[in-house]
Amino acid sequence: MSHDVLLRAVDLTRRIAGRTLLDHVGLELIAGMRLGLVGPTGSGKSLLLRSLALLEPIDSGQLFWRTESVSSDRATRYRSQVIYVHQRAAGFEGTVESILRQPLQLKIHRGRSFDRDWIIDQLATVSRDATFLDQPHEQLSGGESQIVALLRAIQLSPCILLLDEPTSALDRQSARHVESIVMRWYEEKPDGRAFIWVSHDPSQADRVCDSLITMDAGQIQRLQHPTS
Template structure:
């Protein structure tokens, strides 16, 4: 089956105080892609992901979704299909279930509904049961909060995940749990989904990605197939 291009960045450039932070970045993300983004701290990886998620402005260049520019009035819908996941989960008040239900109160998701059974099934993948939903979110460990952040995103059935070092602050077991959740989301519809995963862990990048891009000083330096 021929892969369809979902997301295209064309000559994205960002400058701040005379410094070029993104330098003429061009990349395509097609269905089925599992793309790793690696490089030293400060090379522009997080800024690129946030720009792709329309969370940061660019000075020039184009961002295309399914080969069409994203209009201003389409940004909310776009962000429901292309979801950015931060390396540290946001803090919320209330139970885990309350936190997971919150996105469905937004206008963009009012045609969807919270599926508790689906969530419980996902939790079983990472050795949690339904009682986890009753825990206060503010009392979760870093790994547990990141599990919730990922479930909060993937329950909306996005086409693309932009994963900004989602396991960087976690122990090995918690990191593997996060990987399991992402892999299950991807494997449920590999012909229509894709992700970009920023990682500082070479073994993780090789494990969860099929191809790798190395960034340095705001530029794409190399592209290669993962082992």
């Protein structure tokens, strides 16, 4: 495994209405890590992931992408490499294929083209075929919507996925499908990719993570192996 530090957070702090929601949080995400983030509801897990993805402001602290501080002029490039996946897929409109094509229209991704064959190959691992691309998004199940959200992200070849309970609303089979998509993405380049996965399911953490961080009251409490 590579020991390159992809992402480093230093003393991230967030306060709202006098409450400290992130309390000088620090962590390092090393290439090859499959990091689980666990803790009680309200402990700051989702806020931390959204802050790492630059979707929430921080009051103080710093983020580093590899060795460089994530400044405003580097934010777009950073967001193309560090992608947040919510527990419920966004309310997309249109067919599955049109939704997958949308991110490729952004300036940062203009060098990429839509690889339909690659998408179909990915779909085969979750028991879907090419006809799935023609499905209207509003007719998809929750599990299928989450599959679309993940494919929309990983087709961009990010280095890091920030997974915020992506299977919490899914049945067991759909959850396993989501896990298989993430693990296939990770295993394509295990020395250059990493993820943080928020989960309340201990058995899932055992399957997909190689270490765990426990968070409580806005602080990281400890790092451990998922089976310890």
